Each structure stands twice: as C-alpha cells, then as structure tokens.
Amino acid sequence: MTTDCQDCPLRNRDIFNPMSKEELTFTQGFKTGELVVDPGTTILLEGSNSPQVYTVLKGMGTRYTTLENGRRQVINFIFPGDFIGLQAGLMGEMKHSVEATTSMTLCVFRRSEIFRLFEQYPARAYDLTWIAAVEEHFLGETIASLGQRDASQRIAWALVRIYLRLRAVGLEEGHTVPLAYRQQDLADALGLSLVHTNKRLKALRDAGLADWQNGLLSITDLDTLAERALIDLEKPERRPLI
Amino acid sequence: MTTDCQDCPLRNRDIFNPMSKEELTFTQGFKTGELVVDPGTTILLEGSNSPQVYTVLKGMGTRYTTLENGRRQVINFIFPGDFIGLQAGLMGEMKHSVEATTSMTLCVFRRSEIFRLFEQYPARAYDLTWIAAVEEHFLGETIASLGQRDASQRIAWALVRIYLRLRAVGLEEGHTVPLAYRQQDLADALGLSLVHTNKRLKALRDAGLADWQNGLLSITDLDTLAERALIDLEKPERRPLI
DNA sequence: CGTTCCATTGACCGAAATCAAGTCCTGTGG
DNA sequence: CCACAGGACTTGATTTCGGTCAATGGAACG
Numbered sequence: 001m002t003t004d005c006q007d008c009p010l011r012n013r014d015i016f017n018p019m020s021k022e023e024l025t026f027t028q029g030f031k032t033g034e035l036v037v038d039p040g041t042t043i044l045l046e047g048s049n050s051p052q053v054y055t056v057l058k059g060m061g062t063r064y065t066t067l068e069n070g071r072r073q074v075i076n077f078i079f080p081g082d083f084i085g086l087q088a089g090l091m092g093e094m095k096h097s098v099e100a101t102t103s104m105t106l107c108v109f110r111r112s113e114i115f116r117l118f119e120q121y122p123a124r125a126y127d128l129t130w131i132a133a134v135e136e137h138f139l140g141e142t143i144a145s146l147g148q149r150d151a152s153q154r155i156a157w158a159l160v161r162i163y164l165r166l167r168a169v170g171l172e173e174g175h176t177v178p179l180a181y182r183q184q185d186l187a188d189a190l191g192l193s194l195v196h197t198n199k200r201l202k203a204l205r206d207a208g209l210a211d212w213q214n215g216l217l218s219i220t221d222l223d224t225l226a227e228r229a230l231i232d233l234e235k236p237e238r239r240p241l242i
Numbered sequence: 243m244t245t246d247c248q249d250c251p252l253r254n255r256d257i258f259n260p261m262s263k264e265e266l267t268f269t270q271g272f273k274t275g276e277l278v279v280d281p282g283t284t285i286l287l288e289g290s291n292s293p294q295v296y297t298v299l300k301g302m303g304t305r306y307t308t309l310e311n312g313r314r315q316v317i318n319f320i321f322p323g324d325f326i327g328l329q330a331g332l333m334g335e336m337k338h339s340v341e342a343t344t345s346m347t348l349c350v351f352r353r354s355e356i357f358r359l360f361e362q363y364p365a366r367a368y369d370l371t372w373i374a375a376v377e378e379h380f381l382g383e384t385i386a387s388l389g390q391r392d393a394s395q396r397i398a399w400a401l402v403r404i405y406l407r408l409r410a411v412g413l414e415e416g417h418t419v420p421l422a423y424r425q426q427d428l429a430d431a432l433g434l435s436l437v438h439t440n441k442r443l444k445a446l447r448d449a450g451l452a453d454w455q456n457g458l459l460s461i462t463d464l465d466t467l468a469e470r471a472l473i474d475l476e477k478p479e480r481r482p483l484i
Numbered sequence: 485c486g487t488t489c490c491a492t493t494g495a496c497c498g499a500a501a502t503c504a505a506g507t508c509c510t511g512t513g514g
Numbered sequence: 515c516c517a518c519a520g521g522a523c524t525t526g527a528t529t530t531c532g533g534t535c536a537a538t539g540g541a542a543c544g
Binding site: 065067068069071072073075086087089090091095096115118119122123125126128129130132133134135136137139140141142143144146147148149188189190191230231232237 | 372
C-alpha cells in the first residue's frame with residue numbers, strides 16, 4: 001500500500017519542478033518500496049554503506065556528525081522532499097548519520113540503480129546533480145550563518161528558513177508549522193549551547209516575533225524576523241524531486 | 243598553447259580517479275580553452291550567470307559570500323583540481339563569488355555543454371555528481387568545525403586540511419606548501435576575528451606545530467597538529483577530476 | 485509516586501571580539 | 515635616493531557574548 005509517484009502529495013508543491021507523466025512512470029519504476037520508521041530510528045549511519053537511497057515523503061529528521069571530542073553537529077534538518085543517501089550512493093560511505101525525529105515515511109531506491117539511471121535517464125541524473133548543487137548551496141549558507149551571525153541572528157535565521165521550507169511543502173496552518181525537535185537539536189545545529197539557545201528563543205518570544213513551543217513553531221512577524229536574521233525574503237527557487 | 247588533458251599535471255596525482263585514454267580525449271573535447279587571471283580577479287560573481295564552468299589547473303582562490311551586514315564568509319579555499327561554477331551551471335545563478343588570490347590558470351568548459359554531457363557521457367555526468375557530493379561532504383565538515391571546534395582547533399583543522407590538500411596535488415616541498423592568502427582570509431573562513439586568528443597562529447608557531455608566514459605554510463608536527471584539530475588522519479579518498 | 489527527559493532561569497566565568505597602537509614592507513613619486 | 519602612504523601583521527588592554535554550572539519545574543511514563 002505504498003504511495004504512487006503519480007499521487008505524491010509533495011509533487012505538486014511549487015518548490016519542486018514539475019514532471020511529465022512518463023517521467024513519473026519512470027520514477028515509479030526506480031522506486032523499490034517505502035520505509036516507515038519510528039522516532040529515534042537511525043536511518044543512515046556514519047561510516048556505513050547503505051544499499052539504499054531515499055526521498056523523504058513524510059516526517060522530519062536530523063543529519064549530523066559526531067566529532068572526536070564527542071560533540072554533535074547537526075548539519076541540517078531533514079524535511080519532506082529531501083533526498084538522502086547520495087553520498088553513500090556515489091562515494092560508497094556515509095559521512096554523516098541521519099536519524100528520524102518524528103515518525104517518517106521514506107521512498108526507497110536501490111543504490112545500485114543509480115548508475116543505470118545515469119546511463120538511461122540523463123534528465124533524472126541531471127536532477128540528481130541539481131539536488132546536490134542545491135544542497136551545496138544550503139550548506140554554504142549555513143557556513144555563513146555559523147561564521148558571521150551572532151546567536152540571535154542565527155536562531156532567527158534558522159527559524160525563518162525552517163518555517164519557509166515547511167510552508168513550501170504545505171505544512172503551514174495559520175502562520176504555524178509543526179516542529180518536533182528538541183532545543184538541543186537546534187543548539188547543535190547552530191553551534192550554540194542549549195542554555196543560550198533557550199534564552200534567545202525566549203527573547204524572540206517576548207519580542208513577539210516567533211514562538212516555538214510544544215512542537216509548534218509560530219512565526220508572528222516574518223518580515224521583522226527575517227530582517228533580524230539578515231535574510232532577504234525572495235521567492236524560493238525550485239528544485240527537482242525524485 | 244593550452245595544456246592537453248593527456249598531459250594534465252594533476253591527472254596522475256592519486257587523489258584523482260584515473261581516466262582512460264578515450265575518456266581523456268572526450269574531456270579534451272569538452273574543454274573549450276584556458277583562462278589565466280591575475281591575483282585579485284573575480285572569476286565568478288554572486289548573483290551573476292556565468293556561461294562557463296571551470297576546473298582549476300594552477301593557482302589558488304577563495305569562494306565567498308557577503309552577508310547583508312557586510313561581513314564576508316569564505317566558504318572554502320579553491321585549489322588546483324577544484325571544479326567551480328557547477329551551481330550556476332545547473333541552477334542558473336551563482337550563489338557565491340570566486341576570486342583569484344594568486345594568479346590562476348583555469349580549464350574552461352562551456353556551460354551549455356553540460357546537458358549534452360549528461361546525455362552522451364553518463365560516466366562523466368556521474369563524475370560531476372560525485373564531485374558535488376564530495377564538495378557537500380567537505381562543507382559538512384566545515385559546518386562541524388565552525389559549530390563545534392574552538393578557535394585553536396579550527397585553525398589547526400584548517401591548516402591540516404589545506405596542507406594535505408596541497409600535498410595531494412604535489413605542491414609540498416619538505417613539509418611546507420605555498421599558501422598566499424592573508425590572515426584575514428583564514429579568519430573569514432573560520433568565523434574568527436583577524437586579531438584572534440593572528441594570536442592563535444602565533445601560539446601554533448610557538449608550540450612548534452605549524453608555521454605560516456610569507457606565503458609559506460610549514461607543518462612541523464603533523465600528528466600532534468591533527469590531534470589538536472580533532473582530525474583523524476586517514477588516507478584521503480579519491481575523487482574525479484574533470 | 486519515583487524516574488527520566490526536556491525546558492527554564494540565575495550566577496559566574498572565560499574565550500574571543502573589539503579597540504588601539506605600533507612595526508614591517510613594498511611600491512610610488514618627489 | 516629618500517619620504518611617505520597603504521597593506522598586512524603584531525601585540526596589549528578592555529569588553530562582551532555566550533558557555534558552563536547549578537537548581538528548579540513540569541510532563542510523560544512505568
């Protein structure tokens with residue numbers, strides 16, 4: 001009882017490039033199944049060699065690495081529409097772990113099919129590279145945040161980005177989106193301590209800009225928040241969905 | 243009087259995947275020329291739409307973005323063998339700028355050829371995606387550095403990575419490599435102030451671990467430095483060179 | 485009801501930023 | 515040939531942002 005690519009609830013969101021009927025048919029053929037995991041499950045493990053790659057259909061997770069000193073860096077949050085496992089798919093070994101935060105549903109693709117895809121469906125291979133380029137761009141933005149924004153700006157930046165991303169996949173309801181992470185996860189993503197993260201979040205709440213509590217993020221004043229975050233609110237560019 | 247791909251001085255370095263004679267012939271055909279630029283030249287400009295993509299043959303540069311508040315983040319340093327411009331190549335617009343620090347020589351490829359490459363040379367297209375995945379991995383490491391390492395660790399980390407990378411392309415001579423950046427560039431890469439960067443560099447010099455002066459980086463004690471940097475010295479993985 | 489996990493808040497401390505000179509070097513023009 | 519101006523690098527003094535420590539509260543759970 002898996003979801004047909006034709007009926008994919010993400011597909012028609014306008015952050016994703018549209019696909020023709022036959023393209024969808026192919027993607028459907030590329031898909032080998034669906035994986036449903038419970039919160040807390042490790043989907044991909046750093047250093048391992050996953051035989052599968054995935055597209056997130058539902059739910060949220062974190063992508064992280066752990067340093068020698070035991071500290072954890074959340075590289076990014078994983079949302080519906082994200083493609084995961086490309087590194088292992090091409091390079092042979094995961095350089096980070098991916099863990100489910102909420103329950104998640106993933107479309108499963110066989111890793112061994114990737115090369116076939118390059119040989120037979122150049123347009124889809126092109127999409128894959130495009131996805132990697134988009135990811136690269138986001139990571140570059142994150143680097144700029146960690147390097148050049150102070151704690152308040154970083155938090156504002158993260159909340160705005162998350163909010164826009166979730167809104168783009170249709171999870172918004174009256175300026176609020178579901179966001180089931182712990183404050184510790186955000187702290188680990190931004191290179192801040194839990195305590196300080198907590199204090200800055202409170203400040204944003206008190207300022208009436210954003211309120212993240214009980215797994216719900218409400219953006220009260222997007223424009224001001226974006227301004228504080230040094231974010232230029234432009235229309236989000238489209239990207240492929242596989 | 244351009245360099246033939248067959249005679250490419252980088253090609254046989256063992257961080258790069260080997261290529262057969264016919265593969266080389268194709269790459270040669272994909273190459274449309276060579277570009278030589280002076281220090282200080284902006285090769286790619288954020289927001290612009292370059293008709294070309296490049297592989298660095300010689301010289302060094304920086305890839306950076308500028309935030310709304312005027313602060314500059316160096317996303318990474320560009321070394322021989324790096325492929326640049328992929329984002330513009332696929333997504334249509336550069337998300338960062340690339341500037342030459344030393345004089346540089348670049349292999350030039352026509353951006354419009356990229357799609358043809360996907361259609362006709364899947365193996366090369368695969369390489370391109372691989373390159374993007376490798377890049378993604380490095381950016382993830384950088385994020386972990388900015389987020390979880392303190393100033394001394396960050397600097398040690400950067401110096402080790404740079405040293406290994408330059409050594410891998412044959413620029414090492416007796417534990418020292420040429421490195422013509424300013425301290426400000428390193429500071430902007432690591433999210434540190436110039437002053438503090440200077441002080442930590444001095445500390446490393448005094449500790450007899452690494453000495454970066456007058457455009458030359460000498461790693462006196464790689465093992466200890468790597469340990470301080472929380473780096474696991476493993477053999478560097480190979481990657482494709484286009 | 486303990487236990488555990490997460491959020492919250494206050495007190496204190498320290499790493500790194502900022503501020504402020506001063507030193508070299510190199511290139512340039514008188 | 516020398517004066518000087520601009521860049522990059524150094525170094526010390528001071529400030530501050532954010533980390534660490536410590537304690538408390540609340541909710542979920544067995």
